[in-house]
Amino acid sequence: MVKLLIADRDSKEREGIKWLVQAYPIPFDQVELAGDVEELIRIMEQETPDVLCIELDMVPRDQWEEVKKRIHFYVRRVIGLTAEATFERATQAIELHAVDLWVKPISPDRIKRMLNQTVKQIAEEHSRPMFAMPATYTPISYQTLFLDYQSLGENRSLILVQPEHTERIPLLYQFLQEYPFHKQPELFPLSDAVVCIFPRVQPDERKYFQQEGHRLLNEWAQRYDDALTLVIHLALDGSISLHHKYVAAKQALETRFFIGHQQVIFVDEYQEWRRIDPFLTPEEQREWIQMLSDFSKERIQSWMHQQFSYREPPFPEPGLLRIRLTSILAQLRRFMQSHRLHEEAMYETHYHRVFASVLYSPVLFRIVQDILLFIFDLLEGAQERSLQGSSDVLEQAVQYIEQHFARSDLSLAQVAEFVGRNPTYLSHLLSQKKGTSFRELVAQIRIGQACRYLKETTWTIQEIADRIGIRNPNYFSRLFKEKMGCTPRVFRDQKNG
DNA sequence: TATCTCTGCATTTACATGCG
DNA sequence: CGCATGTAAATGCAGAGATA
Numbered sequence: 001m002v003k004l005l006i007a008d009r010d011s012k013e014r015e016g017i018k019w020l021v022q023a024y025p026i027p028f029d030q031v032e033l034a035g036d037v038e039e040l041i042r043i044m045e046q047e048t049p050d051v052l053c054i055e056l057d058m059v060p061r062d063q064w065e066e067v068k069k070r071i072h073f074y075v076r077r078v079i080g081l082t083a084e085a086t087f088e089r090a091t092q093a094i095e096l097h098a099v100d101l102w103v104k105p106i107s108p109d110r111i112k113r114m115l116n117q118t119v120k121q122i123a124e125e126h127s128r129p130m131f132a133m134p135a136t137y138t139p140i141s142y143q144t145l146f147l148d149y150q151s152l153g154e155n156r157s158l159i160l161v162q163p164e165h166t167e168r169i170p171l172l173y174q175f176l177q178e179y180p181f182h183k184q185p186e187l188f189p190l191s192d193a194v195v196c197i198f199p200r201v202q203p204d205e206r207k208y209f210q211q212e213g214h215r216l217l218n219e220w221a222q223r224y225d226d227a228l229t230l231v232i233h234l235a236l237d238g239s240i241s242l243h244h245k246y247v248a249a250k251q252a253l254e255t256r257f258f259i260g261h262q263q264v265i266f267v268d269e270y271q272e273w274r275r276i277d278p279f280l281t282p283e284e285q286r287e288w289i290q291m292l293s294d295f296s297k298e299r300i301q302s303w304m305h306q307q308f309s310y311r312e313p314p315f316p317e318p319g320l321l322r323i324r325l326t327s328i329l330a331q332l333r334r335f336m337q338s339h340r341l342h343e344e345a346m347y348e349t350h351y352h353r354v355f356a357s358v359l360y361s362p363v364l365f366r367i368v369q370d371i372l373l374f375i376f377d378l379l380e381g382a383q384e385r386s387l388q389g390s391s392d393v394l395e396q397a398v399q400y401i402e403q404h405f406a407r408s409d410l411s412l413a414q415v416a417e418f419v420g421r422n423p424t425y426l427s428h429l430l431s432q433k434k435g436t437s438f439r440e441l442v443a444q445i446r447i448g449q450a451c452r453y454l455k456e457t458t459w460t461i462q463e464i465a466d467r468i469g470i471r472n473p474n475y476f477s478r479l480f481k482e483k484m485g486c487t488p489r490v491f492r493d494q495k496n497g
Numbered sequence: 498t499a500t501c502t503c504t505g506c507a508t509t510t511a512c513a514t515g516c517g
Numbered sequence: 518c519g520c521a522t523g524t525a526a527a528t529g530c531a532g533a534g535a536t537a
Contacts, residue, residue: 412512425518427513439526461502472528477503489502
């Protein structure tokens with residue numbers, strides 16, 4: 001199936017060549033005609049003609065680059081046509097890699113000869129195996145990709161191409177099959193990516209793939225309005241097996257978590273992950289409680305951006321980072337509960353959506369964005385609720401206590417004032433609804449925090465007493481023993497011993 | 498020996514509770 | 518929701534034991 005497209009503004013000229021092709025035995029299976037640039041582009045995209053005869057004068061200067069790019073992409077052979085035998089036209093023909101330039105009026109003989117020759121060449125290309133490899137290469141297959149066969153991947157570069165949406169793999173595969181690489185790769189479609197294996201390029205391999213990679217990204221983005229990520233493993237060291245290249249590429253692909261889609265990643269520039277402590281420290285937890293109860297969008301936003309913008313490798317391990325993000329979600333969950341937002345389906349669904357994003361989204365800044373939007377949503381919802389006066393007094397009180405337990409002068413009166421109730425009434429509520437008195441509650445929270453300090457710090461018992469809001473260290477010891485069954489010292493020794 | 502930790506006891510004060 | 522009142526918590530001081 002060989003297709004010809006004739007693009008000429010003059011309809012007589014178009015019809016004339018078409019007639020010639022059909023009247024003489026020039027073996028085109030299909031002949032299309034285009035009268036202007038729009039039509040030319042549309043037919044190229046739909047039909048991907050093998051041969052294009054194009055009147056160079058029809059393309060306006062400002063569209064030339066655009067048209068040229070598409071011709072390179074869709075068409076295998078170009079023949080230029082022009083009424084004016086100028087230097088500019090000749091240059092254009094060269095830019096298109098035209099096999100011939102016809103100056104009007106054109107002799108039918110030349111047309112026949114040139115078209116015949118071109119069709120013959122194309123037929124030969126077709127009859128050869130699609131990706132003919134030099135005989136020196138050992139045939140490669142899925143086995144060499146997935147199993148560690150020695151010496152099979154030598155001299156080959158590997159590109160792992162992953163689209164943003166995996167359902168586009170078949171489309172991507174087809175795209176890559178038709179894509180005009182300078183050197184044709186062998187293609188291995190996988191469930192979430194396509195692996196391209198290239199013969200070795202010399203001398204400047206990195207630069208070559210850099211250019212080829214960006215060209216590929218742009219073409220795909222332009223055609224399908226979608227982003228790809230490319231991971232390139234250069235041939236470089238001939239001792240690395242194809243399998244290892246593939247595994248390394250998969251690992252380097254994770255870098256996308258930090259730098260986003262539409263990127264070309266070189267495996268040899270990839271660095272090991274940095275280990276981080278994924279959990280929020282008690283101070284950070286308190287900071288979150290504070291920011292949320294202050295409804296401070298600005299502080300939350302800058303906290304998130306400061307915490308989660310990584311520009312330079314080494315990047316922290318994505319898995320640990322996800323855990324850290326879920327710790328933040330836990331704070332949000334509490335906030336939802338204390339403002340009764342979890343009772344509303346809307347917030348509940350949103351919460352689960354964000355949770356899924358934290359677990360599975362391939363790009364960090366999207367997760368951060370999702371979380372921030374969710375927080376803003378929650379803050380607005382909570383504000384609305386508190387205006388309606390429906391937020392839970394008790395939860396508010398508990399939160400207030402959790403934030404201020406470190407102050408030794410924390411009193412029932414302060415908390416009552418904060419939630420806008422009479423101290424006596426609040427005391428009532430606490431013992432009725434929570435089954436515990438104000439003093440008891442504060443003590444629980446303080447001792448809980450003390451346990452953490454005893455385990456995690458080397459602070460003296462006096463200092464800890466002070467930090468949890470108990471001025472008298474003697475009393476702290478006694479209280480601790482009463483609640484925990486042993487004195488603070490013994491507790492610390494047991495945990496650290 | 499100085500410092501830290503824990504216990505006992507007296508005193509003050511903040512809280513829990515019953516009732517209007 | 519708030520007042521009055523008995524009660525329990527918190528404090529301060531003294532001193533003993535543990536630890537470096």
